[in-house]
Amino acid sequence: MTSYEAHFKVWRGDAEGGDLRDYQVEVNDGEVVLDIVHRLQATQAPDLAVRWNCKAGKCGSCSAEVNGRPRLMCMTRMSVFTRDETVTVTPMRTFPVVRDLVTDVSLNYTKAREVPSFVPPEGVAPGEYRMAQVDVERSQEFRKCIECFLCQNTCHVVRDHDENKPAFSGPRFLMRIAELDMHPLDAAADHGLTRATSAQDDHGLGYCNITKCCTEVCPEQIKITDNALIPLKERAADRKYDPLVWLGSRIRRRGQ
Amino acid sequence: MATGTTPAAPPAPSPRDRGVRAPGRAAITAPHLRTDRWWLPPLVTALGLAAFVGYSTWRAFANADYYAAPYVSPFYSPCLAHNCVPMKGGADWALFGPWWGLSPALLVLIFPLGFRATCYYYRKAYYRGFYAAPPACAVAEPHAKYTGETRFPLILQNLHRYFFYIALLVAGILTYDTALGFRDTHGAWGHMGLGTLVLLANIALIWAYTLSCHSCRHIVGGRLRHFSRHPVRYRLWSWVGVLNRRHMLLAWSSLISVGIADLYVYLVASGAFDDPRFF
Numbered sequence: 001m002t003s004y005e006a007h008f009k010v011w012r013g014d015a016e017g018g019d020l021r022d023y024q025v026e027v028n029d030g031e032v033v034l035d036i037v038h039r040l041q042a043t044q045a046p047d048l049a050v051r052w053n054c055k056a057g058k059c060g061s062c063s064a065e066v067n068g069r070p071r072l073m074c075m076t077r078m079s080v081f082t083r084d085e086t087v088t089v090t091p092m093r094t095f096p097v098v099r100d101l102v103t104d105v106s107l108n109y110t111k112a113r114e115v116p117s118f119v120p121p122e123g124v125a126p127g128e129y130r131m132a133q134v135d136v137e138r139s140q141e142f143r144k145c146i147e148c149f150l151c152q153n154t155c156h157v158v159r160d161h162d163e164n165k166p167a168f169s170g171p172r173f174l175m176r177i178a179e180l181d182m183h184p185l186d187a188a189a190d191h192g193l194t195r196a197t198s199a200q201d202d203h204g205l206g207y208c209n210i211t212k213c214c215t216e217v218c219p220e221q222i223k224i225t226d227n228a229l230i231p232l233k234e235r236a237a238d239r240k241y242d243p244l245v246w247l248g249s250r251i252r253r254r255g256q
Numbered sequence: 257m258a259t260g261t262t263p264a265a266p267p268a269p270s271p272r273d274r275g276v277r278a279p280g281r282a283a284i285t286a287p288h289l290r291t292d293r294w295w296l297p298p299l300v301t302a303l304g305l306a307a308f309v310g311y312s313t314w315r316a317f318a319n320a321d322y323y324a325a326p327y328v329s330p331f332y333s334p335c336l337a338h339n340c341v342p343m344k345g346g347a348d349w350a351l352f353g354p355w356w357g358l359s360p361a362l363l364v365l366i367f368p369l370g371f372r373a374t375c376y377y378y379r380k381a382y383y384r385g386f387y388a389a390p391p392a393c394a395v396a397e398p399h400a401k402y403t404g405e406t407r408f409p410l411i412l413q414n415l416h417r418y419f420f421y422i423a424l425l426v427a428g429i430l431t432y433d434t435a436l437g438f439r440d441t442h443g444a445w446g447h448m449g450l451g452t453l454v455l456l457a458n459i460a461l462i463w464a465y466t467l468s469c470h471s472c473r474h475i476v477g478g479r480l481r482h483f484s485r486h487p488v489r490y491r492l493w494s495w496v497g498v499l500n501r502r503h504m505l506l507a508w509s510s511l512i513s514v515g516i517a518d519l520y521v522y523l524v525a526s527g528a529f530d531d532p533r534f535f
């Protein structure tokens with residue numbers, strides 16, 4: 001077991017202000033950034049605020065930015081840095097900061113509530129839902145989401161433009177709309193809700209310029225852009241920009 | 257539904273307090289803290305695209321050295337003007353009369369250009385490389401305002417699928433041109449030269465790129481909700497998905513191959529190079 005002293009810079013402060021503070025801290029073989037943050041708490045900075053739960057990349061609590069890259073602290077191995085490299089840890093920079101590494105992610109809960117939930121099909125009682133595996137496979141990929149909100153944090157639409165926050169739901173919740181739109185039993189359309197057009201009209205799908213940063217940072221490796229956002233754009237285009245498809249679906253009106 | 261979040265239009269804040277420096281966010285002055293070479297991919301992308309645009313602009317306006325029997329440059333096919341050089345059996349239809357005095361390439365290149373310009377991959381490439389929106393992930397973009405593809409002209413990106421339909425036709429014509437590459441200079445079948453191979457490689461990549469298109473993936477099956485009811489389309493969707501995962505690679509390789517195919521025809525037609533013949 002080898003250990004060394006690493007140079008860390010950690011953002012300390014709250015909504016009123018703050019700065020990057022320097023720390024020299026011990027690092028041992030096999031540790032991750034969250035271990036080091038915990039060591040700081042245990043030794044030099046007992047009041048350092050950090051949110052975490054599982055330390056296994058599954059709860060989505062420890063989202064932060066390490067050397068400027070949005071990551072889960074518990075899944076960022078120290079071995080990816082050289083020993084003389086300064087490791088800078090900051091809170092996510094898109095959401096309002098609460099204290100130190102903790103941010104207020106409630107914007108995401110608001111956005112989650114704005115997506116109308118699954119609409120049960122008429123005449124099928126709960127417990128009687130039957131779906132073929134091939135029909136649910138696509139949305140199962142999206143269900144891997146651990147709600148770490150790293151994608152929401154990285155998306156330039158809101159990261160660089162506070163003024164877009166009201167109009168744009170962000171990759172995680174546009175993906176939720178895609179999931180429901182691909183759901184074999186969702187009956188929203190029967191109640192007059194076309195999820196794909198609503199994604200564009202009410203949730204800001206058009207703001208996404210498919211530059212794939214959400215996909216790049218997703219710790220669950222969900223292909224958010226390729227499998228959710230682009231298909232959703234295509235589905236919206238079916239309804240809004242493709243007269244043939246629109247006419248066809250008007251005439252036939254049969255579920256697909 | 258944007259409940260209680262109706263977008264208002266406040267005046268754009270100054271660079272010092274917008275984006276990652278907006279009030280309430282962690283007070284960090286640096287626009288980003290990335291330490292890796294994040295600027296390299298957008299730079300390489302921008303240079304690559306600029307090189308191709310430069311080359312193809314020169315070749316499209318040149319109006320010369322685009323046919324060396326039996327090979328035709330993909331930039332000039334189909335050739336739709338009266339002023340096209342005669343191509344034996346080729347896609348050479350004088351739809352535009354003698355009044356068209358410019359290069360015939362300009363008549364057809366707008367279609368492949370439109371296909372690639374509205375392609376989901378190229379959009380990512382040039383939004384990052386040329387518009388810096390964003391230059392790289394978690395690197396602040398320089399723009400004061402951003403509306404993405406919500407309004408004119410970028411909302412027109414939604415028309416990509418129509419360019420895809422046209423791209424299928426163009427790929428069909430280039431396939432025909434490639435077949436003609438198996439005839440010799442006099443039009444007799446049973447020829448094969450280095451040029452035939454160049455055209456063959458190019459058309460294979462063009463098809464792979466065209467079929468790997470996200471709109472194609474949507475049209476063949478992605479739009480369905482019940483794959484189980486459409487087994488054939490599900491199969492097609494899976495196949496297109498395999499190609500689609502490599503869409504970026506195919507976008508670049510087909511861009512390069514189309515440039516090389518044109519360059520090859522140029523070299524042979526201008527007499528700078530003699531097409532080696534296998535049989």
Ligand code: SF4
Nearest residue numbers: 155208209211212214
């Ligand atoms: S692909 Fe779209 S949603 Fe994802 S980060 Fe980029 S702009 Fe945001």
Ligand code: SF4
Nearest residue numbers: 145146148149151218
């Ligand atoms: S989609 Fe990925 S990055 Fe976004 S919240 Fe879910 S797990 Fe995190």
Ligand code: FES
Nearest residue numbers: 054055060062074
């Ligand atoms: S602590 Fe749970 S994801 Fe890191």
Ligand code: FES
Nearest residue numbers: 375376377469470
């Ligand atoms: S050609 Fe790239 S997405 Fe259609």
